[in-house]
Amino acid sequence: MSSKTLLNLKKPVVVIGSGLAGLTASNRLVSKYNIPVVLLDKASSMGGNSIKASSGINGAGTITQEHLQVRDSPELFLEDTIKSAKGSGVQPLMYKLTKDSKSAIAWLQDEFDLKLDLLARLGGHSQPRTHRSSGKLPPGYEIISKLSSKLKDLQKENPKLVDIKLNSKVVDVALNDKGAVSSVKYVDEQGSEHDLETSNVVFASGGFGFSKEMLNKYAPHLINLPTTNGQQTTGDGQILLENLGAKMIDMSQIQVHPTGFIDPKNRDNNWKFLAAEALRGLGGILLNPLTGKRFVNELTTRDEVTAAIQKQCDKYNNITLLVMSEKVYENYKNNMDFYISQNLIKKTTIGQMVQDFKLPITENEIINDLQTFSSSDFIDPFGRSSIINTFGDNLKEESTVYVGEVTPVVHFTMGGAQINEKSQVIGNDGTALAPGLYAAGEVSGGVHGSNRLGGSSLLECVVFGRTAADNIASLF
Ligand SMILES: Cc1cc2nc3c(=O)[nH]c(=O)nc-3n(C[C@H](O)[C@H](O)[C@H](O)COP(=O)(O)OP(=O)(O)OC[C@H]3O[C@@H](n4cnc5c(N)ncnc54)[C@H](O)[C@@H]3O)c2cc1C
Ligand SMILES: *[C@@H]1O[C@H](CO)[C@@H](O)[C@H](O)[C@H]1NC(C)=O
Numbered sequence: 001m002s003s004k005t006l007l008n009l010k011k012p013v014v015v016i017g018s019g020l021a022g023l024t025a026s027n028r029l030v031s032k033y034n035i036p037v038v039l040l041d042k043a044s045s046m047g048g049n050s051i052k053a054s055s056g057i058n059g060a061g062t063i064t065q066e067h068l069q070v071r072d073s074p075e076l077f078l079e080d081t082i083k084s085a086k087g088s089g090v091q092p093l094m095y096k097l098t099k100d101s102k103s104a105i106a107w108l109q110d111e112f113d114l115k116l117d118l119l120a121r122l123g124g125h126s127q128p129r130t131h132r133s134s135g136k137l138p139p140g141y142e143i144i145s146k147l148s149s150k151l152k153d154l155q156k157e158n159p160k161l162v163d164i165k166l167n168s169k170v171v172d173v174a175l176n177d178k179g180a181v182s183s184v185k186y187v188d189e190q191g192s193e194h195d196l197e198t199s200n201v202v203f204a205s206g207g208f209g210f211s212k213e214m215l216n217k218y219a220p221h222l223i224n225l226p227t228t229n230g231q232q233t234t235g236d237g238q239i240l241l242e243n244l245g246a247k248m249i250d251m252s253q254i255q256v257h258p259t260g261f262i263d264p265k266n267r268d269n270n271w272k273f274l275a276a277e278a279l280r281g282l283g284g285i286l287l288n289p290l291t292g293k294r295f296v297n298e299l300t301t302r303d304e305v306t307a308a309i310q311k312q313c314d315k316y317n318n319i320t321l322l323v324m325s326e327k328v329y330e331n332y333k334n335n336m337d338f339y340i341s342q343n344l345i346k347k348t349t350i351g352q353m354v355q356d357f358k359l360p361i362t363e364n365e366i367i368n369d370l371q372t373f374s375s376s377d378f379i380d381p382f383g384r385s386s387i388i389n390t391f392g393d394n395l396k397e398e399s400t401v402y403v404g405e406v407t408p409v410v411h412f413t414m415g416g417a418q419i420n421e422k423s424q425v426i427g428n429d430g431t432a433l434a435p436g437l438y439a440a441g442e443v444s445g446g447v448h449g450s451n452r453l454g455g456s457s458l459l460e461c462v463v464f465g466r467t468a469a470d471n472i473a474s475l476f
Contacts, residue, residue: 010035010036010199010476011197011198011199011200012035012036012037012038012163012196012198013025013029013035013036013037013038013198013200013201013202013472014037014038014040014184014196014198014200014201014202015029015037015038015039015040015201015202015204016040016041016170016184016201016202016203016204016205016237017040017041017048017203017204017205017206017237017441017443018039018041018043018046018047018048018148018164018166018204019047019048019049019050019051019144019204019206019441019442019461020048020050020140020143020144020147020441020458020461020462020465021050021202021204021206021440021441021442021443021460021461021462021464021465022039022041022048022202022204022205022440022441022465023039023046023050023144023147023148023151023465024147024440024461024462024465024466024469025037025202025204025438025440025465025466025468025469026039026151026162027111027147027150027151027154028465028466028469028470029469029472029473030151030154030161030162031111031150031154032469032473033469033473033476034161035161035469035472035473035476036160036161036162036163037161037162037163038163038165038196038198039151039162039163039164039165040165040168040169040170040184040186041164041165041166041167041168042167042168042169042170042232042236043166043167043230043232044166044167045166046144046148046164046166047140047141047144047148048206048230048232048233049140049206049207049229049230049233049442050140050143050144050458050461051140051141051144052140052141052228052230052274053138053139053140053141053143053457053458054138054139054140054274054276055120055122055130055132055139055276055277055454055455056116056118056120056130056131056132056139056455056458057104057105057108057116057130057131057132057139057143057455057458057459057462058077058101058125058129058130058131058453058455058456058458058459059101059102059104059105059116059129059131059459060072060073060074060076060077060098060101060102060127060129061073061074061101061102062101062102062105062106062116062129062131063105063106063109064105064116064117064118064119064131065119065127065128065129067117068119068128070119070127070128070129071127072127072128072129074098074099074101074102075098076126076127077098077101077125077127077129078094078095078098078099079126080124080125080126080453081094081097081098081448081453081456082094082449083124084124084448084449084450084451084452084453085448085449085450085451086449086450086451087449087450088250088253088414088449088450089249089250089414089445089446089447089448089449089450090249090418090446090447092420092421093419093420093421093446093447094447094449096421096463096464096467097447097456097459097460097463097464100463100466100467101129101459101463104459104462104463104466105131107462107466108143108146108462111150112143112146112147112150113146114133114142114143114146115133115134115135116131116132116133117131117133117134118131118132118133118134119131120132122277122453122454122455123277123301123302123453123454124451124453124454125453125454125455129455130454130455131455136334139458140458143458151164152164165186165188167188167189168186168187168188168189168194169186169187169236170184170185170186170205170236170240171185171186171187171193172184172185172240173185173201173240173244173437175244175434178435179434179435180199180434180435180436181198181199181200181201181434181435181436181437182197182198182199183195183196183197183198184196184198184201198436199435199436200436200438200472200476201436201437201438202423202438202439202440202465202468202469202472203237203240203241203417203425203437203438203439203440203443203444204237204439204440204441204443204461204465205236205237205441205443206232206233206237206441206442206443207229207233207235207412207413207416207442207443208233208234208235208238208413209227209228209229209233209254209410209411209412209413210227210229210230210231210232210233210234210270210271211233211234211235214234214235214238215254215410218251218252218254218415219252219254222254222256222410225256225407225408225409225410226260226269226270226271226272226407226409226410227260227270227271227272227409227410227411228257228260228271228272228273228274228409228410228411229271229410229411230271231270231271235413237416237417237439237443238251238415238416238417238443241416241417241425241439241443242417244425244433244434244437245427245428245433246417246418246425246426246427246433247417247418247426247427247428247430247433248415248416248417248418248445249415249416249417249418249445249446250414250415250416250445250446250448250449250450251413251415251416251445252415253413253414253415253448253449253450253451254410254412254413254414254415255302255410255411255412255413255414255451255452256302256303256306256408256409256410256411257274257277257302257306257408257409257410257411258302258305258306258309258406258408259274259275259277259279259280259305259322259406259407259408259409260272260273260274260275260406260407260408260409261273261274261275261339261344261345261404261405261406262319262344262404262405262406262407263342263343263344264343264405265343272407272409273339273342273344274409274411275322275339275344275404275406276335277454278332278335279322279324279328279332279404280298280299280322281299281386282324282328282331282332282388282389283324283325283327283328283331283387283388283389283390284298284322284323284324284328285298285322285323285324285373286298286305286309286320286321286322286323286406287320287321287323287359288312288313288316288320288321289313289316289319289320289321289357289359290312290313290315290316290360291359291360291361292354292359292360292361292365292366293361293369294369294373294382295308295312295313295320295382296308296309296312296382297380297382297383297384298384299384299385299386300383300384306408309407309408310408317407318407318408319405319406319407320405320406320407321353321357321403321404321405321406322345322403322404322405322406323353323401323402323403324336324345324389324401324402324403325389325390325391325392325401325402326400326402327389327390328389328402329347329402331389336402339404340402344404345402345403345404346402346403346404347400347402348400348401348402348403349397349398349399349400349401350363350366350367350370350395350396350397350398350399350401351363351397351398353366353401353403354366357403363397367395367396367397367399370390370391370395371391371392371393371395373387373390373391374390374391374392374393375393412442412452412457413442414445414448414449414450414451414452415445416439416442416443416444416445416446417439417443417444417445418444418445418446419438419439419440419444419445419446419464420432421467422467422468422471423438423439423440423444423464423465423467423468423471424437424438424471425437425438425439425444435475436472438468438471438472439464439468440460440461440464440465440467440468441457441460441461441464441465442457442460442461444460444464447460447464448460
């Protein structure tokens with residue numbers, strides 16, 4: 001019997017979740033190792049929150065950085081990561097994340113033809129290392145599109161190797177009497193239960209930012225915040241893994257983003273579209289609707305901007321106005337046009353803004369404030385150092401401004417089931433919990449500690465999704 005036939009006698013690996021972690025593990029298992037995969041997702045389409053990612057994916061020492069003459073190293077990236085983690089998390093996981101970041105980016109570029117040729121320097125990073133591709137597609141959408149279509153191609157070539165089941169919600173994972181993974185139970189669209197026999201399962205089921213119950217359990221002070229996470233983000237994986245005996249880590253560490261858009265047509269929706277940090281980075285300011293004045297350095301850390309909004313705009317439902325100039329619009333045109341088309345940003349005038357939001361301040365005062373802010377010798381009392389794309393010095397009531405309402409949102413859950421450097425889920429004694437039990441991506445914990453650096457969650461999906469596949473293959 002050839003080894004390939006032997007392989008085909010083995011039970012498929014079950015991957016739970018079709019975001020970047022699940023698609024990475026699946027592609028790697030099938031294309032590199034010819035190991036059959038069943039990919040389950042409870043949603044009706046693939047991509048989870050990964051498809052929404054808007055900034056990009058981190059890598060240190062990459063070809064792109066070499067081309068753009070950025071001097072970076074895994075050691076520098078590790079330092080930044082440890083600093084951001086503020087003493088929480090698991091340093092060997094951070095070491096692996098940063099050391100494998102170069103090969104993770106190379107893998108995406110080589111196997112999936114992703115350019116990832118542009119870099120940004122996000123907050124907390126000492127070098128530009130967040131990769132995205134030139135062109136119109138946002139990074140999460142582009143990466144998920146390529147990985148999902150590759151998996152579907154592999155399925156066409158060899159239907160026995162890939163089985164993708166959407167609308168299929170995993171409700172249980174069973175271990176056998178030896179304590180090893182033995183089966184996965186899921187419920188299909190019609191509500192029927194199915195059991196899949198398997199010796200290996202990869203949890204790639206994402207975070208829990210949409211679940212009020214989970215927030216209530218781990219971070220009750222955040223329960224009233226809306227979220228940028230999709231409605232599928234309910235921590236199913238964390239709950240199942242904890243029941244199996246997994247060691248949970250950093251569950252109360254939740255990243256709040258200061259700016260999610262209020263949709264004027266659906267103000268109370270728990271889900272909010274993210275108002276990208278770039279809107280402030282490129283020049284946007286925040287005005288307090290209760291005063292019509294600025295109140296914070298818009299570019300300080302996410303937690304400080306959030307605290308300022310909750311303190312100062314409390315009586316306005318923690319909503320603040322994001323106000324941008326024509327120059328911000330021109331500099332960020334594709335994205336701005338999109339936000340405008342969704343009614344999240346309105347093109348308006350200074351006078352109209354004062355009326356619409358009933359600001360307790362005259363047009364002339366606002367014009368004065370904006371002109372002062374725009375003058376070249378302005379020193380910000382709140383400490384903002386990057387003041388670009390300002391409003392100009394010849395403002396009138398009719399001058400154009402772009403305005404959106406924004407509010408703090410739950411954005412990312414750092415905690416989860418602790419894994420080791422092989423992506424094995426570990427138990428409370430610190431060793432692998434069960435043969436065949438793996439986790440990767442936001443469902444896992446320990447990689448970010450108290451605070452995730454922008455661009456590092458897509459990276460953890462690729463690094464630990466690949467590792468899960470490699471370790472399954474080595475024992476298959
Ligand atoms: C708006 C936004 C922008 C972001 N931008 C960036 C960025 O630029 N860079 C970055 O690094 N990170 C970014 N992040 C964070 C990042 O996108 C996510 O943390 C990461 O993609 C999580 O990937 P994942 O594969 O672990 O989970 P997901 O991509 O969320 O996928 C999980 C999947 O599991 C499925 N699932 C859940 N439970 C079950 C179940 N019981 N049975 C079956 N299936 C189940 C879900 O339906 C979902 O499809 C952003 C997040 C958001 C919300
Ligand atoms: C504003 O946020 C703070 C902190 O989360 C919260 O205590 C307060 O209730 C919020 N105010 C409103 C009106 O939602």
